[in-house]
Amino acid sequence: MQTAASITMNSRISAPPRARNQAHIRPVTVHAPDCVIYAQGERARSLYQIEYGAVRIYRLLTDGRRQIVAFHLVGETFGFEISETHSFYAEAMVNSGLTSIERPAGGQLNDRLVGVALKAMVRAQEHLLVVGRQSSLEKIAVFLMDLADRQGSTDVIDLPMSRVDIGDYLGLTIETVSRTISKLRDMGILKLHNARSIEILKQERLRLMSN
Amino acid sequence: MQTAASITMNSRISAPPRARNQAHIRPVTVHAPDCVIYAQGERARSLYQIEYGAVRIYRLLTDGRRQIVAFHLVGETFGFEISETHSFYAEAMVNSGLTSIERPAGGQLNDRLVGVALKAMVRAQEHLLVVGRQSSLEKIAVFLMDLADRQGSTDVIDLPMSRVDIGDYLGLTIETVSRTISKLRDMGILKLHNARSIEILKQERLRLMSN
DNA sequence: CGTCAAATTGACAGGATTCAAACCCTGTGG
DNA sequence: CCACAGGGTTTGAATCCTGTCAATTTGACG
Numbered sequence: 001m002q003t004a005a006s007i008t009m010n011s012r013i014s015a016p017p018r019a020r021n022q023a024h025i026r027p028v029t030v031h032a033p034d035c036v037i038y039a040q041g042e043r044a045r046s047l048y049q050i051e052y053g054a055v056r057i058y059r060l061l062t063d064g065r066r067q068i069v070a071f072h073l074v075g076e077t078f079g080f081e082i083s084e085t086h087s088f089y090a091e092a093m094v095n096s097g098l099t100s101i102e103r104p105a106g107g108q109l110n111d112r113l114v115g116v117a118l119k120a121m122v123r124a125q126e127h128l129l130v131v132g133r134q135s136s137l138e139k140i141a142v143f144l145m146d147l148a149d150r151q152g153s154t155d156v157i158d159l160p161m162s163r164v165d166i167g168d169y170l171g172l173t174i175e176t177v178s179r180t181i182s183k184l185r186d187m188g189i190l191k192l193h194n195a196r197s198i199e200i201l202k203q204e205r206l207r208l209m210s211n
Numbered sequence: 212m213q214t215a216a217s218i219t220m221n222s223r224i225s226a227p228p229r230a231r232n233q234a235h236i237r238p239v240t241v242h243a244p245d246c247v248i249y250a251q252g253e254r255a256r257s258l259y260q261i262e263y264g265a266v267r268i269y270r271l272l273t274d275g276r277r278q279i280v281a282f283h284l285v286g287e288t289f290g291f292e293i294s295e296t297h298s299f300y301a302e303a304m305v306n307s308g309l310t311s312i313e314r315p316a317g318g319q320l321n322d323r324l325v326g327v328a329l330k331a332m333v334r335a336q337e338h339l340l341v342v343g344r345q346s347s348l349e350k351i352a353v354f355l356m357d358l359a360d361r362q363g364s365t366d367v368i369d370l371p372m373s374r375v376d377i378g379d380y381l382g383l384t385i386e387t388v389s390r391t392i393s394k395l396r397d398m399g400i401l402k403l404h405n406a407r408s409i410e411i412l413k414q415e416r417l418r419l420m421s422n
Numbered sequence: 423c424g425t426c427a428a429a430t431t432g433a434c435a436g437g438a439t440t441c442a443a444a445c446c447c448t449g450t451g452g
Numbered sequence: 453c454c455a456c457a458g459g460g461t462t463t464g465a466a467t468c469c470t471g472t473c474a475a476t477t478t479g480a481c482g
């Protein structure tokens with residue numbers, strides 16, 4: 001979260017277009033870390049595809065707490081809303097380049113939109129299962145396995161989010177997040193290069209913990 | 212959950228049609244308690260509207276746990292799926308009468324469907340926030356306030372679900388559910404007529420706890 | 423009245439949060 | 453090049469809460 005001033009400064013800076021595997025070229029907007037991409041209540045204009053970087057989707061509660069409902073990584077699309085307005089905030093977590101896909105006018109849902117919506121719903125459901133019960137160990141294990149899968153199964157995971165973000169995503173405090181990761185390290189399952197780069201040494205054992 | 216034998220026995224017994232406020236008459240199917248309405252993986256044929264009774268929507272996890280993702284009450288519509296098949300189970304919790312609304316052929320979504328989907332998504336999001344953090348007191352408070360609102364703000368709530376159901380919905384054990392309700396009673400906020408009928412004595416204090 | 427399932431209550435242990443302190447990393451300025 | 457400051461992270465100790473196991477109570481029904 002950021003002040004209006006810095007939002008204006010960081011938000012929607014146009015950048016040189018970048019070629020994609022699609023034939024045509026699309027404009028890329030650059031977002032600095034913690035920069036708001038869209039806010040709760042804003043009109044939902046389009047979908048966003050992440051060219052590089054990472055994004056968090058969250059809601060603010062009346063008491064000031066924050067529930068992160070999703071992280072989105074390179075290549076993923078987010079911003080789908082059935083209603084006309086966004087019910088979440090979207091913020092860049094690191095420097096991120098986004099291309100936007102215009103939302104078709106009217107209530108029409110094309111295949112692309114339905115696909116994105118479906119994926120988002122399935123993710124949300126999985127997330128509910130993780131957050132609902134499970135110990136901190138299971139939560140962190142699921143979280144890391146999911147991230148590894150989505151980053152392309154290299155054993156080194158690069159975390160674009162802070163411990164606070166992870167806590168707000170899994171329903172844990174930052175201390176518990178940190179302690180749990182340390183425990184996995186002590187068990188010989190993880191190796192920490194630094195706080196934002198984790199190597200999975202025993203993928204099988206981690207998978208067992210995440211069920 | 213129930214055995215196949217009893218499912219067959221209880222399921223989809225046709226009953227005399229019942230007039231609704233709509234001009235035309237629709238057939239009502241009656242479902243006994245714990246009777247499966249549809250199962251995970253089944254083809255999604257139609258939506259269901261509850262004429263009387265109450266329904267739970269849940270998923271089964273590999274380790275045997277059950278996550279209830281929604282309760283539906285009289286007058287509500289459920290069964291929406293973006294995909295072709297159901298990703299959840301639906302079961303009646305008490306004797307329930309349902310009318311079904313045929314799903315339009317093809318991928319077309321009419322206003323009715325979009326409305327139901329929207330409501331379901333918003334509910335799921337709220338649910339995530341509740342399950343994510345919050346103490347057992349907050350969870351139970353939110354749960355009861357929500358139920359009171361949906362039953363039409365009478366101060367007496369009628370619970371169609373068991374303590375096990377509530378636990379599986381909020382991510383708590385039945386003991387904690389029971390203890391928490393007892394604590395609210397001891398605080399003078401609730402009065403228990405019996406396990407399935409709760410009176411809210413101090414609505415404001417309950418609302419404060421649920422934020 | 424007896425039986426059975428559901429719900430309540432109690433005791434206890436384990437795990438998560440809270441509050442606090444120490445540590446690490448990175449960028450800045452001398 | 454090094455010292456230093458600041459934020460983010462890790463670790464420690466105490467407390468509180470929830471889950472577990474067990475016993476008891478309640479309510480529905482034959």
